[in-house]
Amino acid sequence: MSTKTGPQRYPGASRANWYQDDFGGDAMQVNVVVLHTTEGTSLPGYGGGSSAPNLTAVPDLGAKKLRWYQHFDVETSSRALVNLRGGVDTNTLNVCQVELVGTCDPKTHAKWRRSGSAHLYWPEAPEWALLGVARFLAWMHEEHGVPLSGPRAWPAYPSSYANGGGQRMSGARWQAFEGVCGHMHVPENLHGDPGAIDFSRLLKLAKGDLDLGDDEERPAESRPRIPAFPGRKHFRAGAVGEHVLRLGKRLVERGFGDHYKVGPSRTWGEADRLNVRDFQKSRPELRGDADGHPGPLTWRLLFS
Template identity: 75%
Template structure:
């Protein structure tokens, strides 16, 4: 179990279906992404959040893009995997889980197509859908260090169901694994999603987005520092600057940091110098995301909130 180290919100993801307040989860330092398919063409309810992943990507076929919904912080355990008592850890094994709206089942695909239900069949997904997944994986690589690599075997459904396709990891393999895999690769689970998704093409797009070679090394010529330094935390100015109607540079500084850390959902335009309800709600969301602050998540920044937000 580790302290959260990167942005916890995927930029642009909706929090209209947020479940972390009801199912707190465990903090983790994520190094694995598990891809699922919802096997449905509308946004799932996930039993009120009891079986939800960290994020869901629903295809917007008219706009040719994925619409993202975030249900848990990136580095908070979600609930979409089977985790048998006394077995290997799954949901809490440093895993960020993503459900892709649509199906991997050719029989379901044929049935929906005949019935006129618009959807994405992921083994034959359009480029824009694969690129949408790739952009997320590139962000996870850049912000959380998840390797842009994964299993070689992505068998088609229904072969991928159970253990028939030979793709299921052993407990030892799963414990050592870092990178990107499917639901069908996780031990203790029998589901076969996302089937024969074009994983090679997704990785190609993700690496192109980051300008890295096939082996994962960067091709950019920019010089990187050889040493890292901790960011300097600005001194907390005091609560008097964060009251209703207050207008000052500290409010704007706080707002910009909230956005940078992925907690700017309540801003309609962006942060400003004037303290308002959107600032309070964004601060409250950040406080709820940190175990140290959950008992005092009132939306008013204090010294500890300030320190954790800027460190």
């Protein structure tokens, strides 16, 4: 598929290292996220962009947060995977690629620790780092429909190199796969990153960010009920329906109805778009995509 859907920029990600203008990729509808580790301690140069992923997450160890850099649109193919001629598509198979700065190699980890080089060892990543990745996966799930699931086998490096852990997908399995995986799972590739990252914890945190998991300490009836997002087609110029009116009424309730001259109606118009944009600008999760067009994340935040 070549039609892009959903926001293309991850909110808050820097475009200081943007490579798409020099290395334009193929348009695609993403249904896979591939996680890499850089095996380094800082933002790579990626050969000027010739081997760059879609995004890079750089740990700020002092602030205990990830700083995100975006190099390609989410739904434009990037260049961090081996893609052999005559084989299966890898970079261009509906894949958004994310590099996590740090290492998955226990020997490298030990060496850097002995030398006093501050770094992040992803198999033992602290909660704040896993949460940073999980929030990105939650955003990809809400905005692009990437399933919060993936392979069961995440063997430790170096057994993950080549196919030492038996984790590498066949071409047929790869072509049918949707969800989250590692570089070590992709066919035609030998790299073993990200090794034994705590994938089950990542998924739990991502689902928790979306309130999709089971929370025994918080009864379901105490959670705010959020109506299901009806789809972007209901919020295009001239669209008419109850969903438009419901959104407008909620904007007014939340204090974002300044652009209505009389009040919300059942017909989507410029006043609706401007009010949605104002709400998006008020939320740090949405500032990078404050275009006035509601998606699943805007909807959830507005009704929560």
